[in-house]
Amino acid sequence: MSACVSAVAAPAWAHGLEPIAVEFRLLGNDAAVEAIAWRRGDEIYAAAETLRALGISASTNQSEPSPLSDIAGLSYRFVEADQAVEITCASACFAHQRVRAADPEMTPLQVGVGGFLNADLVATYADEGGGQVSGAFDLGLFRPGGRGAIAWLMGAEAGALIRLDTAWTFDRPNARQSVRLGDALAPATASGAAFRFAGVQWGTEFAVDPSFVPFPLPTFSGEAAAPSVVDLYINGALQTRQRVDAGPFDLTDTPVIAGGGVAQLVVTDALGRQQNVTAPFYASPSLLRAGLTDFSVAAGATRRNFARASFDYGDAFALGAYRHGVTDWLTAEARLEVSGGASLVGAGLALARPTLGEVNVRVAHSETRLGDGQSLGMGWAWQGARFSFAIDAETTSDDFSRLGQEDTARRRAQGTIGWALGRYGALSLAAASQETTAFERVETWSLGFAPPAGRLGALAINALHVDDGEQAFTTASVTFVRPLGRRGSASTAVQSDADGISVRARAQRATPAEGGWGWRIGAAQGETRRWEAAAALRARAFEARLEAAHAAGADGLRGQFESALVWIDGATMIARPIRDSFALVDVGVAQIGVLHDRRLIGRTDQHGRLLVTGLRSYDQNRLGVSLDDLPIEASIAQDEVAVRTGARSGVRVDFAVAEGRAGEVRIVDENNDALPEGAVLVRDTDLARFPIGGDGRAYLSAVVGISTLVAEAYACRVVVTSQALDEVEPLRCVR
Template structure:
C-alpha cells in the first residue's frame, strides 16, 4: 500500500504510537499493511467543504482508500450530488472523480473540494431599512405672509395665511389670501380661499385619505384637475423603509469563503461575507440610470477577483408585485385662484400602477362625469441596459364623439449621456375632465393636437456639459410652436463658471441667446451676462446674491440690466431672518416706473401648552424640550439648529416628514452637575404635523462626605456604602464618599466596613445646588 494513503481511524492507538516512535530503518523493514482487506471502520470527522468548516462531527466509514458518508450528512453540509439515494444511503465520496478528498485522521478532518454547481446558491440582501413609527403631537399652527406694495398711485396689502390643526388623527388645513386696496386702482378688497382639506395617513398600510379640495393623481400621459370631494390612495412617502423601485441583482461565485465588496461607479456601496458557491446580491442601493458595478471577492489569504457588471435602473418602474393607486370623486372646481367657491358637475377619476416583473410596469387610468367616459392603459418597459420605453393609449366618449390619445416615449440616463424622446397625438374629439369642462364651461372649440420633443444631454468632462432639445407642439386651440435649443455650461476655473444658450424659433425664423459668467464667493455669488432677444435687441445685465445663513442673519440680492436703447431695469431685495420671523424689503425700476414693497412672514404654533414663534411652520417640525436646562445646543442630522430658550425649548423647522431623523443634544457646554436622560435619538414626524421631543436635562445635587466611626476615626478605605436605591459605592481614603445625585432631604447610607461590621450614616442633602458640595464630616453608627 502506498505511504500516501491515509491511515484509517480504526487502527489501534498503540499501533499508531509505535509506528510514529519506531526508528526510520525499522519502519522501512516493515511491509505496508493491506488495508483494503480490513473491515470498514466507523469514525467521526469534521466535514470541510471548499474551505467551509461544518458544525460538529459526522459519522463516516473508512475502508482503505474508500470513505463513505451518509447522504443526509452531505446534504446538511450543503452538497447537491444529484443522486436518488435515500438519506440513509452511504455515498463513497472518494470514488467520485468530481470530488477531491483529503482525509486527516489525526485531526479528524475530511476536506472535500467540489465543483460550484454542487453547492447551494445564496441570496444576500441588506438588512431591512430602519423603520421608526411616526409621531404627532396635538397642536395648531398659523403660517402668515404679510406683504405691502406700492407702484405709482396704486398700493395694495395682502396677507396669505395657512391655518392648521394637527395630531394623531391627521391634519386639517385651510389656505387663503386677504387683499386690501390701500390706494389707486388696485383690485377690490376681500378674502380669497384656496384650499380646505382634511388628510389622514395610515403609516402601516401606506394609505392616505383626503377630504376637501384635492388634486387628482395623474400618470405621465394623463392630466390632473381640482375637485371638491374625497381622495383615497397610496402614500409610499409614509414608508421610507420600503423600496418601490426594482433594484438590480448582481451574481457571482466564490470557490472558498470570501468577502464581497460592491463598488458602484467607483464608490463602495456594500460589503458582505459569502460561503463557497454561487451567490446573488439583491437590493444593493444604486443610483438611477445606467451605471457600472464592480464585485471584488477576497478570500482568507487575500487573493482578489474583480468582476465588472453594467446595470440600468429605471425610476419609472415599480418593484415586482407592488401596486400604487389613487381614486377621487367629487365636484369639478372652476375658477381656482379667482373664486373661493366655484364648483361644477360631479366627476370621478382613478389611476393605478402595478409592477408585473423587474422589467415591466403596467398602468391604467379612468375618468367619468355626466356626458364623459374615459379609459386608458399604459406600460413602462426597461429592456435590460437600454433605457425605458413608454406606451399609453386612451379613448374617450363624450358629446363630441369618440376620441383617442396615443403617447410613445423613450428615455435613457447615463453618467455621461442622457436622451429622451416623446410623441403624443390627440384626436379632435378626445376629451378628459379638464378639456371636457373647459369646452362646456367656456365654449372653447378644441382641435386635434400633437407634441413631439427630443432632449439630449452630454457630459464632456473638462469641456463642461452640453444640452440640445427640439420641441414641436400644436395646441388644441390651433397655435403651434417649433423650437430648437442648445446650451453649454463650462467651468472656466475653480471659481468661475460660464453658461451659454441659444434658441431658434423655426416657424418665425427668429433666434435668441445669452452668455453668462458666474463667480461663487462663499455664501455670495456674482454673475453677469449679455443676451440677444428675438428681435435683435441686446441687453447686458449683472447681479449679486447673498444667501441668508441657515441659522439666521442678513441676505439679499440685486440686479441691473441695460439694453442697447439705454433703458435700465433694476431690482434690489434685502432679507433678514431670525428664529421667529423673516423680513423682506424690495425695490424695482422698469421702463421708467418704480415699485417698492416690504413684508414679514413667520408662524405661530400652539403645542404642549405653550406658544412658539418661528419664521415658518413647514409640513413637519419638532419642538425639542430639555426640561430644566436652557442654552443646550440641538443638532438635526448633525447640523446645529440652535440652543434651547429659557424654558428649555427649541423649535426645529424643515424636518423631513416620515423620515427617521437623528436628533442630538450637547449638554457638555452646561455647568457641571447636569445629567441628560438621553443625548441622541431618532424620531419620525407625521406629514403636516409637529411633535414634542423630550430629552430632559436636569441639574443634580452632588457632594462629598467624610464618613467617621463612633470614635471619630475615618471609615477604612475599601468599605462599601449602599444607598437606599440599592446602589453600592466604594469608600475612599479618609472615609471620603462621593455622591453624584442626591435626591430628597437626607440619605440613609448603610456601610459594610472592611474589617467587619456595619454602620448607618444619615447624610443631609445640600439646600443649594452647587455642582459638588462639601457635605462635611458624617458619623456612621
C-alpha cells in the same frame, strides 16, 4: 398471561442506517457543527438542518437525511479517530445568499396632538399702482392617524377671502397608502392628466415610507469560494461594502443613480485573493418592482377656477388608475375616467433594459357628446454618465378629451440630447414642437454649453429660439457664477436679443438655517436700467424680507412677513412658518444649541424650548443638543435621538436634562483606604458613570437629593447627598 413490550417504531428511511454522533467540519470556512449522522457502509447521511447550519444548500421540505455523496460540489472523508466528518465544498453546494446592500432601520412613527396656523402677509407699493396688502393663511390640525388642512387667500381688496383647500388625510405608512377626504389632486399617469377635485381619494402613497424604493434596483450576482468582502463600484465609485459567506450570492437593493451604468463587484477573501465581476445596468424610476402595485381610486366633482373662486365645481366624476410591475423590466398601467356624459379609457407599457434604455407606449380613447377621440404616444430615453437623450411624441384626434385639460395639444414632440465632455465641459440640445386644437403651432430650440471654469465658479452659454408662426425671437446669453463663502454667490450675465445687448449683475447671501440675515443686490443695464436690493431675516418666531426696485423711472417696494401660531401637546408658541413636519424640542435649559442632523438649527428660549421646523416627513431625523452649552453640573441621558413624524405634523421631544450640584468627593472603603484609581462609580438613578482618580477622589455632577453609587468590581455602595459635596470627611463605601 402474555408479556407486552412497547417500542417506538423507527421511520422507514432509518432501516439499515447506523446513527452516530459526529462533528461536521467545513474545511476552509472554520465552521463546525456537532450533530447526529447516519452511516451505511462508507456512506454518511446528514439531516437537512445540519447542512443548513453549515451553510450548505438543503431543501426546506426534506424530512429524511441525505447522502453526502449526492450533493453536487461536495466531497468528504470520515475521520474515525476524531468521530468527525471533514467536508470540502465547492461554491455550487453552498446555499444561495441574498444580501441587501441597504436596509435602514426606522424608528417608530410619533405624532403629537395639536395644530398650527400659518400667516403669510405681503404688502407692495409702486409709483403707478399705489399700495396693496394681500395674504395667505394655512390652518393645519394633526393627531395620531390623521391630519387636516384649510387654506385660503386674502386678496388685495378688503374682505376678499378665497378658499383654496379643505381636506382631512389618513395616512397608512405600513400599507404605503393614503385616504383623503375633501379637496385633492388626481394623479397624472401616462394616459391621463392631473386635475383638482373635491371628494374622496384612496390610493398608494410611497412618500409615507421614504426608506422604500418603488422602482426596481439592479441585483448583482457573484460567487465566493470562502468568506469574503464584496465591494460594489458604480461607474467607478464605491457604493457599498458587504460581508458574504462562501457560495453564490445576490446583492440586492443596491443604491444606484437613475439611468444606465456599469457595476463592478470586487470579491476579496481573507487571503487577499480577488475576483472581479462587471455587469451593465439600467435603473428607471418610471417602472415598478415586480409584483408591486400603484393604484388610485377617486370620486367627486372637478374643481374649477382654483385660487379665483372658493366653491366652483364642475361635473361629478369617478376615476381609477392602476400600475403594476409585471417584471423588474416591464410595468403596465390602465386608467378609467367617467364624468357627466364623457369617459376615457387608457393603457400604457413602460420597459427598461441595459442595452435599450427606457421605452414607453400609451394609448387612450375618449367619448364625449361631441364625439369620440383617440390619443397615441410613445417615448424613448437613455440616461448615462457621459451621454443622454430623450424623445417623446404624442398625437390626438380633434375630439379627444381628458379630465383636467380643456385644450389638449393635437400634436406634441420634444427631444433632448446631452453630452458630458470631460475636461471640456458639458453640451446640451433641446427641441420641442406643439400644435393645439386651434391649429396654433409653437416651436422651441435651445442650446447649452457649460465649459469648465475651475475653482473660479461656473460658466454657462445658452441660446434660445422660439417661433409661434406669427413671430420669432432668438436670445443668447453668457452667465458666470462665483461662490462667495458658504452661503453667498455673485453672478454676471450678458444677454443679446432683438432689443440689443443687456448686462445683469447680482450678489446674494442666503439666510442661515439657524437664523440670521440674508441679502441680495442687483443691477441691469440694457434697453432699460434696473436696480434691486433685498434683505431677509430669519428669526426664532418669524421670517421677513424687504425688497426695493427701480426700473424705467419708477420705484417699487415689497415687504413679506411669515409666522405661525403652533400648539402641540399642551404647549403654545409663535414660530417660523410650518411648511412640513416639525418638533418641539424641550431641553429645560435656556440658550442650548439644538442640532438637526448634527447641524446647528437654533438655541432654546428662556423656557428651554425650541420649535424645529423643516423636518423630513416620515423620514428619520436626528435631533440633538450641544453638550458644550450645558452647565457643567447638568447631566443628560442621551444627547441625540432619532425622530420620525407624519406630514404636516409635529412631535414633542424631551431631553431629560438633570440639573444639580457638582463637586469632588473622596471615597474610602470600610478600612478607610482610598478606593484605587481607575475604579468606576455607577449612580443608581440615571446609571451615570464617574471614574475615580488619585487618592480615591471622584468628580460628581448633577447631584440632586439622595442617590446611591455602586463601585464596580468592589461590591460596595456609597450614599451621596447634595450636602455631602460640602463635607470635608470622606464618604465610606460599604458592602
